[in-house]
Amino acid sequence: MKLACVASALLLLATAGHAQNPASPFVSPVTRDIASGEMHEYPIRAAAGDLIAGTLELRELAGVVEFRDSADRNLKSFYQYDPQQRRIGFVAPASGEYRVQIKAYDGFTEGPQTDPGVPIPVITKRRGTYTLRLDQSVVAVRMRDVQVPERQTIQSSRLRQLSADLERGHTAALAEFWREVSGKGPLVETISGNEQDVDVTFLWRETYDTRNVLVYWAMSGTDYYMTRLPATDAWYKTLRLRRGSRFSYAISPNDKPADRALTAQLDPLNPRLSPDDPTYRFERSSVLETAGAPDESWFRNTPTQRGKIEQSKFKSTLLKNERDIWIYTPPGYTAAKGPYPFLLLFDGAAYVSSRWLNAPATLNNLIGAGRIEPVIVCFIPAVNRGVEQGFAGADAYGEAIVQELLPKLRSAYAITTDPKKMTLGGYSNGGMAAALIALRHSDVFANVLSQSGSFRARRPGSGEPNSVAQMYLAERRLPIRFYLETGLYDTVPSAGLPLHEMVLDETNTMGNRHLRDVLLAKGYDVTYRETGGSHEWVHWRSMLADGLMALLQRR
Numbered sequence: 001m002k003l004a005c006v007a008s009a010l011l012l013l014a015t016a017g018h019a020q021n022p023a024s025p026f027v028s029p030v031t032r033d034i035a036s037g038e039m040h041e042y043p044i045r046a047a048a049g050d051l052i053a054g055t056l057e058l059r060e061l062a063g064v065v066e067f068r069d070s071a072d073r074n075l076k077s078f079y080q081y082d083p084q085q086r087r088i089g090f091v092a093p094a095s096g097e098y099r100v101q102i103k104a105y106d107g108f109t110e111g112p113q114t115d116p117g118v119p120i121p122v123i124t125k126r127r128g129t130y131t132l133r134l135d136q137s138v139v140a141v142r143m144r145d146v147q148v149p150e151r152q153t154i155q156s157s158r159l160r161q162l163s164a165d166l167e168r169g170h171t172a173a174l175a176e177f178w179r180e181v182s183g184k185g186p187l188v189e190t191i192s193g194n195e196q197d198v199d200v201t202f203l204w205r206e207t208y209d210t211r212n213v214l215v216y217w218a219m220s221g222t223d224y225y226m227t228r229l230p231a232t233d234a235w236y237k238t239l240r241l242r243r244g245s246r247f248s249y250a251i252s253p254n255d256k257p258a259d260r261a262l263t264a265q266l267d268p269l270n271p272r273l274s275p276d277d278p279t280y281r282f283e284r285s286s287v288l289e290t291a292g293a294p295d296e297s298w299f300r301n302t303p304t305q306r307g308k309i310e311q312s313k314f315k316s317t318l319l320k321n322e323r324d325i326w327i328y329t330p331p332g333y334t335a336a337k338g339p340y341p342f343l344l345l346f347d348g349a350a351y352v353s354s355r356w357l358n359a360p361a362t363l364n365n366l367i368g369a370g371r372i373e374p375v376i377v378c379f380i381p382a383v384n385r386g387v388e389q390g391f392a393g394a395d396a397y398g399e400a401i402v403q404e405l406l407p408k409l410r411s412a413y414a415i416t417t418d419p420k421k422m423t424l425g426g427y428s429n430g431g432m433a434a435a436l437i438a439l440r441h442s443d444v445f446a447n448v449l450s451q452s453g454s455f456r457a458r459r460p461g462s463g464e465p466n467s468v469a470q471m472y473l474a475e476r477r478l479p480i481r482f483y484l485e486t487g488l489y490d491t492v493p494s495a496g497l498p499l500h501e502m503v504l505d506e507t508n509t510m511g512n513r514h515l516r517d518v519l520l521a522k523g524y525d526v527t528y529r530e531t532g533g534s535h536e537w538v539h540w541r542s543m544l545a546d547g548l549m550a551l552l553q554r555r
Contacts (some may be wrong), residue, residue, distance in 0.1 A: 028054065029133040034104045036061060037123035041101045042132070046092035049208030049254065051137045053089030053262055056080070056102065060128030063104040064121075066281070070097045076262070077282040079119065081108060083128070089262040091253070093207070102130060110324055110349065116311075117349035117356060139209040143254050148212040152227040155238040156201040158187055163229060174232055178205060185270030188290050197240050198290055202226065202251070203269055204235040210253050215239070216264050217249035217288075218489045218534035225255070242488050244292030245532025247539065248274050248285035274538045275355045287538055294531055298545035299357075303364035305331035309352065314380065314408070318400045323381050325405075326352045328360055329413065330367050330374035338414025341375045341421035341552060343449075344401065346430030348379025350537065357541040366545060372552040373421075376413050378405070382426065383433045391436070391459045391467065398437035402444050419479070423551055425449030427540045432457060435468055435482075435515075442478040449483045449547040451540045452490050456511025466511055469518040481525040483547040486512040487533030508535060527551075 034040060044067075046052055056065055058080050065078045067090040075098070076090040092098060106126055111118030154160050158177075165173035181187065187201040204213045204226060213226040213235045226235040250264040266273065267286040274287050307330045315322040326348055330340070345351045351359040359379070366372045380401075383393040409415055416422065422445045424434035431453025438445045459467035490508040506514065509530070516528045527550040533539030 028135065029131050031129060031131045033127060033129050034061065034102065035125060035127045036104055036106045037121075037125075039101055039103045041099050044098040044100060044134070045096070046098060046136060047095045047138065047208075048092055049139045049210070050092045051089060051142060051254075051259060051262065052092065052098070052100075052134055053087070053137065053259065054132070054134035055085050056088050056133075057085035057131045058083050058104065058128060059130065061104045061126065061130075062107045063102060063130075066101045066103070068099045068101065069093075074281055079108075079282070081119075087261070089134070089259075091263050091265065093265075100132075100134070102132065104128065104130070111353075115353050115355055116324070116326065117353040139211065139254055142256070142259075143211040146211060146256060148222075148225045152237065154229075154236075155199055156187055156236065157189055159201065159229065159234075159236055159238075162234075166232070174234070177234070181269055183269065183271055185267060185272060185286070186288055191240070196243060198243050198245075199238055200241050200245075200288065200290065201236050201238040202249070202267070204251050204253060205268070206233040206235060206253075210235070212253070212255055213237075214252040214255040214260075215249060216252045216255075216260065218247060218487075218491055218536075241290065242532035243290060244294070245488075246287065246289045246293040246542070247487070247489060247532070247534045248287050248536055250285055274536075277355050280355060285538075290532070294533075294542040294546065296542045298365050299359075299362045299541050301361075301365050303361055304368050306364050307331050307333065307360065307367070309360060314405055316400045316404050318404060319396060324349070325381075326379040327409070327413070328352075328363060328377040328379070330376070331364065333374070333376075335414040337374075339416040339418075340414055341373050341423070342409075342415045343375050343377045343423045343425060343548075343552070344445075345377060345379050345449075346382045346424075346426030346433055347428070348381055350427075351544075352379045356537045357544065359541075359544060362541075362545050362548065366548055370554065372548050373554050375552055376409075376415055378409060380405075382430045391457070394433050394436040395440060397433065398440050401437065402441050406444070419444055419446035421447075423447035423449055425451070425547065427451035427453075428535065429454050431455075431484075432468060436471075438480050439471060439475065439478070442480050446479050447481050447483075447551045449551055450485070450512075451543060451547065452486045452508060452535050453484065453512060453515070454508065455515045456506045456508055465506055466514045469511075469515040472515070472522065472524075473518050477522045477524065481527075481551060482519055483527045483529075483550045484512055484516055485529035485531070485543050485547060487535065487539050488530055489532065489534040491534075 063080045065088050066074055067076045068074055078088050080086055105121040106124050107122050108119035109122055110116055111120050162173055162177050189199045202215045215224040215237050226237040228235050251267050252260055252264040270286045272287040273284045307328050310327045312325050313322055314325045350356045367374050383397045424438055424445045426434050431450030434448045434450055438448045455468045456465045458465050486509050519526045
C-alpha cells in the first residue's frame with residue numbers, strides 16, 4: 001500500500017541558507033536535486049502502528065533524515081555519512097500527521113573539543129540529487145505470517161496480584177497498575193533467598209494493534225518476546241538479572257528482524273535515557289538500572305576544579321597519516337610539579353565527550369578527591385574499526401606511539417619516563433590494542449586498563465579464539481599490571497565469524513575471563529571486575545573510575 005500522502009506537495013522550510021524549490025507533488029519514488037545546506041520536507045499521514053519504511057539514496061552528498069511528529073518531536077533519525085542508499089523509516093505511535101526531513105551536507109567533521117565525537121555538518125554550495133522511496137505497511141498485513149509463541153507464565157508477584165484482582169472483578173486494577181508504573185521503568189522485584197539476583201519485568205502498554213513485542217537488549221533473541229496478560233493491554237517479560245545491572249534497551253512492538261532498526265523505540269514508561277542529554281537529536285536508548293549498579297557520581301558530579309583539554313594533531317611518518325588527539329592536563333598543572341604519570345586512552349573522542357564517557361569530569365573529580373594522582377592523559381583514536389585489522393595494526397600503531405607520539409608529548413609536557421606510571425587503556429578493540437602494545441612495549445607501558453576488551457578475537461591465520469591470551473601465555477611474565485573489566489551481558493561477536501562458527505565461539509565476557517585466568521596463572525598482578533552491564537558506553541563510563549583508582553591511586 002503506497003504512502004497516504006501521494007497527492008501532498010513538497011514542503012521546503014524557508015530558513016536562511018535553504019534553497020527555494022517550487023512545490024511539486026510527492027509520488028513515491030521521488031527524485032530531486034538538492035544543495036549542501038538545504039532541507040526538503042514531505043508530509044506523511046499514517047494510522048497508529050503503521051510502519052513507514054523505504055530508502056533514501058543520496059548522490060554526491062551526505063546528510064541526515066529525520067521523521068518528526070506534528071509537535072515537532074523527533075521520532076527517528078538516520079545519518080548518511082557517505083553518499084549511499086540507506087533504509088529508513090519509523091512506526092507511527094498514533095494516527096495523525098508526520099513529516100520526513102532530508103538535510104543535505106557535504107559531509108561531517110569532528111565536533112568541537114567540548115564534545116568531540118559529535119558530527120558537525122560541512123556546508124558548501126555543492127549540489128547533488130536524492131531518490132526517496134517510502135511505503136506504508138499496516139500491522140495486519142505486515143505481521144500476517146509472524147507467529148511468536150507465548151511461553152511465559154507470570155513470574156512477577158506484582159503481575160500475579162494484578163491478574164488476581166482482575167479475576168475477582170476489580171476492573172479498576174489495570175488503570176491503577178499503569179498509574180503505578182508510569183515514569184518508573186521496568187518492575188524490579190527481590191527474590192526470596194537470593195541476594196545475587198533480581199526479577200526485572202519489562203512492560204509494554206498496547207495502544208495500537210500489537211501482535212508481538214520484543215525486549216531488544218544485548219542478549220536479544222526469541223527468548224525475549226513478551227507475553228500478553230490475558231484480556232488486558234499489558235505485555236510483559238520477566239528476566240532474572242544480576243543485582244546491580246545497568247544497560248540500555250529498547251522495545252520493539254510488531255517486531256520482525258528485518259525491520260527492527262525501524263520498529264525499536266524507547267520504553268514510554270522509563271524516563272532514564274542514554275545519552276541523557278535532552279538536546280541529543282539521534283538514536284537514544286532506554287536504560288535499566290537496578291540497586292547496586294556501579295557508582296556514576298565520578299562523572300556526573302560537577303568538579304570543584306577542572307583540568308585543561310587541548311586539541312592537537314598527531315602526524316605519523318610511520319603510519320603515513322594524521323589523527324586528532326586531545327591532551328588533558330590536571331588542575332594546577334605546571335611543568336615544575338612534574339614529571340606526571342601518563343595515561344593514553346584509545347577511542348579518544350568518545351572518552352572526551354561529555355555526552356558519552358565524560359572522562360575529563362571523572363578525572364577532575366577523582367583528582368580533586370585525592371583518589372588518584374594528577375595525571376596527563378592523551379585521548380587518541382583507536383587503531384582501526386576491524387578486529388582482525390586490530391592485530392595487524394597494533395604493532396605499527398605501538399611503534400608510532402613509542403617512537404613518534406611520546407617524544408612529541410614529552411617535549412611539550414612534563415611526562416614521566418617511569419614505566420610503572422605509564423598506562424595504556426581503552427574499550428572494546430581499544431582495550432585489546434592496549435594489551436597488545438603493552439606486550440611489545442612493557443619497558444614503556446607497565447599498566448593496562450581494559451574495558452570490555454575484545455579478547456575473544458582471533459589473530460589472522462589462527463584457528464582458535466582468545467589469541468591475546470595465547471600470546472601472553474607464550475611469553476615470559478612481563479612487569480605489567482592489569483585492570484580488566486567487562487559486563488556480564490557482553491555478547492558482542494568478534495572476528496567476523498560466519499554463523500555456523502558462532503556456536504563454537506565464546507562471548508566477550510568469556511574472552512575476558514579467559515585472559516584473566518591466563519594472566520593469573522602466569523603470576524600477573526590483575527584486578528578483575530564483572531558487573532551486570534553490556535558492551536556499551538552506559539557501562540564503560542561508570543566503570544572507568546574504578547579502573548583509574550586501581551592503577552593510578554596515590555601511593
